Amino acid sequence: MQSSEVSYSHEAHPTALSLSPELMDVLFPEGFPSGDSGAGTPLSVSSPRPVGGTVSHHLLAADEIDRWFRNLVAYGDIDTFIIISPAHWTLDGSVLKITDLPWDAGFAMMDCDSDTAVFLSESAPLGYEPEAFHMEHGIDSLIPYIAAYFPESRVVPILQREENIDTAGLGELATAIRKLVVSNPRTRYFLMVSADFSHHAGIEVTAERDARTEAALPVLSRDQLPHLYSDNRGGLLVLSDILEDGPEDYRLIGHTNSYRISGMDEDDITSYFFTLYW
Numbered sequence: 001m002q003s004s005e006v007s008y009s010h011e012a013h014p015t016a017l018s019l020s021p022e023l024m025d026v027l028f029p030e031g032f033p034s035g036d037s038g039a040g041t042p043l044s045v046s047s048p049r050p051v052g053g054t055v056s057h058h059l060l061a062a063d064e065i066d067r068w069f070r071n072l073v074a075y076g077d078i079d080t081f082i083i084i085s086p087a088h089w090t091l092d093g094s095v096l097k098i099t100d101l102p103w104d105a106g107f108a109m110m111d112c113d114s115d116t117a118v119f120l121s122e123s124a125p126l127g128y129e130p131e132a133f134h135m136e137h138g139i140d141s142l143i144p145y146i147a148a149y150f151p152e153s154r155v156v157p158i159l160q161r162e163e164n165i166d167t168a169g170l171g172e173l174a175t176a177i178r179k180l181v182v183s184n185p186r187t188r189y190f191l192m193v194s195a196d197f198s199h200h201a202g203i204e205v206t207a208e209r210d211a212r213t214e215a216a217l218p219v220l221s222r223d224q225l226p227h228l229y230s231d232n233r234g235g236l237l238v239l240s241d242i243l244e245d246g247p248e249d250y251r252l253i254g255h256t257n258s259y260r261i262s263g264m265d266e267d268d269i270t271s272y273f274f275t276l277y278w
Contacts, residue, residue, distance in 0.1 A: 009244065013099070015140040016059065017106035026062050033073075033148045049075045049278075050251075051181070052191035052239045054127070054217075054274040055087065057138045060261055062064040065145060065256045068274040071253050073149045078190045079183045080113045080154050082120075082177060083145055084235035085138030085194035087159040094127025096169045097159040101130050103140070104146035113154035116180065116189075123176035125169040132159055138194045138232075160234040167234050174241035181242070193239050195232035198257075198271040206257060206269045217275055229271075239277065249278040 017023050050234070055068050072078075086124045087097065102118045103110040120126060133139060137155045146153060160167050181189050198209040209229040216224040225233055253274040259266050 008101075008134070010101070010111065010130075011242070012102045012104045012213040013130070013133050013140065013143075014104050014135065015106060015143050016135075016137070017144045018120045021106055023059070026059065027144055028066055028148065030066065030070075033070075035203055049078075049188065050190070050276040051278060052061070052193065052242065053253075053274070053276040054193045054195050054236070054239075055142065055274055056164060056196050057141045058163065058195045058196055058258070058270060058272065059137075059141050060240050061256065063261075064256055064272060064274055065142070067255050069145045069149045070072070071251075072190075072276065078150050078153050079188040079189050080116055080136065080156060081150070081192050082116070082156045082158065083139055083142065083192045083194055084158045084160060084232065084238055085136065086231045087132060087161055087233070088127070088136060088138060088231075090132040090136070090159070091161070093129050093132065094125065095161050095167050096124065096126045096173065096233065097129040097132045098126040099128070099130040099133045099157060103143045103147075105144040107149045108151065110143055110147045111154045113156050116154075116156045119180060120158075120173065120176050123179070124172040126158065129159075132156060142192070142194060160232075170234050174238045177238065178242045178244070191239055191242060193232055193235035195230050195235060195273075196270050197231075197273055198229040199231065200268055200270075202267045202269065202273055203259065206259075206271055210255070210257075210271050210273075213271075213273060214252075214255065216248065217252070217273060220247060220250075220277070225249075243277060247277045251276045 100112045198206045257269050257271040259269045
């Protein structure tokens, strides 16, 4: 991995929950997951486990995030989550960033899959920049859910420039992930695209944008991605590429927005789509 010149003083990345334990009830409104927490009903598809999906990183939508994980866990264990998030704050350094440090979920430590991180770093231009992941909500908001629902899993977090679809290296990253999945059939990988969709618009514009997005998501074709309103179109591109000939199956777990949830800021709405792909 290409090392950053900036030193990072933490031995593990903190999360919002590790810094504010009182958020536990917000993240898990139906209670902390137990062994029978899978609330979803698996679809009848040739591959019983989805290979990827989209989930919000805004804890305003914590109820929907929790419901998405409850659906996902119904399909069985996952060994490694490869998480692609937009870089919300850190724009300097590499356009694609990676870290191999563990994460403090607040109630457990979550390790990085170091072998996978090394393989991806050797196959695509990923800069080792752990400092860029510090309090990056595109990753840290989701770590406690992974630790709760998939306590034996590991993570490989990746940051890419927000909204870009032409970021250099995304194609190489998708090829590497595909190769990883094909060459390691016994390892259960899942590509998590940490994404929110329409931003900073009113009710009518948000509805118009979301209608386009909802029509495009089941197909997730490369030519439609520029028309999607999302802060992580690069992550959606990688997911589209690893699906190659298009999704075998698709499930929309949920769709809502910040105004529906909070009743506030009707002229500054963020929308959320929760999906699974096979």
